[in-house]
Amino acid sequence: MSRESMEYDVVIVGAGPSGLSTAIKLRQLCLENQCDISVCVLEKGSEVGAHILSGAVLEPRALNELFPDWKDRGAPLNTPVTSDQFLFLTQKNSFKLPTPPQMNNHGNFIISLGNLCRWLAEQAEALGVEIYPGFAASEILFNEDGSVKGVATGDMGRGRDGTETENFTPGIELHAKQTVFSEGSRGSLTKVLFDKFNLRSDADPQTYAIGIKELWEVEPEKHQEGLALHSVGWPIDSSTYGGSFIYHLEGNQVSVGYVIGLDYKNPHLSPFDEFQRFKTHPKLDLYSKEGDGLLMGHER
Numbered sequence: 466m467s468r469e470s471m472e473y474d475v476v477i478v479g480a481g482p483s484g485l486s487t488a489i490k491l492r493q494l495c496l497e498n499q500c501d502i503s504v505c506v507l508e509k510g511s512e513v514g515a516h517i518l519s520g521a522v523l524e525p526r527a528l529n530e531l532f533p534d535w536k537d538r539g540a541p542l543n544t545p546v547t548s549d550q551f552l553f554l555t556q557k558n559s560f561k562l563p564t565p566p567q568m569n570n571h572g573n574f575i576i577s578l579g580n581l582c583r584w585l586a587e588q589a590e591a592l593g594v595e596i597y598p599g600f601a602a603s604e605i606l607f608n609e610d611g612s613v614k615g616v617a618t619g620d621m622g623r624g625r626d627g628t629e630t631e632n633f634t635p636g637i638e639l640h641a642k643q644t645v646f647s648e649g650s651r652g653s654l655t656k657v658l659f660d661k662f663n664l665r666s667d668a669d670p671q672t673y674a675i676g677i678k679e680l681w682e683v684e685p686e687k688h689q690e691g692l693a694l695h696s697v698g699w700p701i702d703s704s705t706y707g708g709s710f711i712y713h714l715e716g717n718q719v720s721v722g723y724v725i726g727l728d729y730k731n732p733h734l735s736p737f738d739e740f741q742r743f744k745t746h747p748k749l750d751l752y753s754k755e756g757d758g759l760l761m762g763h764e765r
Contacts, residue, residue, distance in 0.1 A: 468617065468635045473503045473595075476615055476641035478602045478654060480508035481517060482578070484647030485585040486531055492592035493531075504594045505639060507618070509601035513586040514579035520678055520712050520720025521578040522546065522570050522693055532588065541580040544715045546570040547691030554698040559748040570693050575712045575720075605654050606638060611661075615640040616654065674706070677740045678722035688717045700742040705729045707736075709743055 475491060477484045488504045495501055510516040525542065528535055535542070549571075551564045586596055603619035616639055622632035646655050650673065659665050690713050697708040706726030713719050723740040 468638050470638040470640055471505075473505045473615075473639060473641045475502060475504045475643045475645065476639045477504065477506045477645040477647055478616060479647035479649065479652070480506050480510075480513045480586060480596060480598065481582060481647055481649065482585065484645065485513075485582060485589050486527070487645055487647065488589045488594040488596075489531060489585065489592060492589070492594055496592075505641075506589070506594060506596045507600050507602050507616070507639070508596065508598040510598055512583075512598050513596065514582040515598075517579045517582055518676060518678060520680065520710070520714070520722060521576055522712060523574045523576050523578075523581070524570075525572070525574060538588065539584070541584055542574040542576055544575040544691055544713075546573045546575060546693045548689075548693070550692065550694040552694070552696040552698075554696050554700075554743075554746060554748070556699050557747055559696070559746070568693075568695060573693075575691065575693060575714050577714070600637075602639075602654060603636065605644075605657055606640070613644045613658075615644055672726065672728065674724045674726045675736050676722055676724040677737060678720060681719045681721055682717055683719055685717055688719070689713045690715060699746065700739050701725065701729075701734075702731075705731070705734070707739070 475488075477488055484506055488506050491502060491504050508516075523542065525535075528540065528542075532538060532540070549564045549568060551562045551568060553560045553562050590596060600618045602616040604617040606614040606617055608614045618636040618639070620629075620636050621634045622630050624630050646652060646658065648655050650671075665671075692711070692713040694711040695708060696711075701707045706728070707724055709721070709723050711719060711721050721744070723736070723743055725734075725736045725739060
């Protein structure tokens with residue numbers, strides 16, 4: 466099957482913070498050195514930011530280096546962290562612990578990572594980067610010598626049995642002098658590269674966790690803009706890694722989430738159910754100004 470091909474100097478797989486920052490920096494270097502290289506970014510989501518876990522606390526040092534004038538450019542960093550809390554939960558009580566140094570968020574911002582990626586995409590396109598959302602890189606292309614030649618997007622218009630329908634359109638090959646894989650922690654193509662080039666032979670074993678997040682809109686009197694709160698302990702046992710995060714963004718919005726390490730030993734443990742249990746904790750009212758409970762807001 467013949468496929469159309471496109472030639473670029475650099476192809477980047479994934480329009481997350483790292484992929485977009487790479488594209489931006491390359492184009493910035495072009496302007497500084499009066500040269501020109503073509504840069505393309507593929508994003509599997511329907512739009513940039515669609516596959517990003519939205520709630521986050523951002524340490525802005527890298528952004529300061531990329532765009533020293535990010536405030537003037539309208540970057541969506543609107544909520545500086547005003548206070549940190551770190552709690553240990555039992556089934557019925559909570560105990561305030563000293564905030565670990567790595568959780569000291571002085572100078573950081575509570576953000577929507579999806580909004581940040583959309584803003585980065587605007588900056589990248591203004592610099593001449595081509596971004597193609599809705600196109601997933603499904604295959605790595607190799608040269609005869611075994612080096613990476615580029616990637617191909619997936620075929621479209623196949624039936625459930627894999628046969629071609631009347632709407633069939635073959636994928637497109639994107640050839641590049643350099644291909645950058647920014648798929649996240651467990652990208653399918655990245656795993657192919659791990660195996661082919663034995664990239665993890667001298668690396669420490671990776672640890673992974675699953676995170677579940679909800680975005681809440683709460684009543685104004687229960688909102689503490691700039692609060693970054695984390696907890697450990699209940700509802701999981703002492704042998705299981707995990708904990709919660711509660712970030713108060715602007716506009717009476719709160720990002721509430723729970724993370725559990727994937728090495729949990731209990732085969733019956735359900736991270737989703739543990740998250741639901743966490744939200745019933747009787748001391749969650751400590752998080753609100755009026756004592757009525759943060760999680761009395763409207764889930765959406």
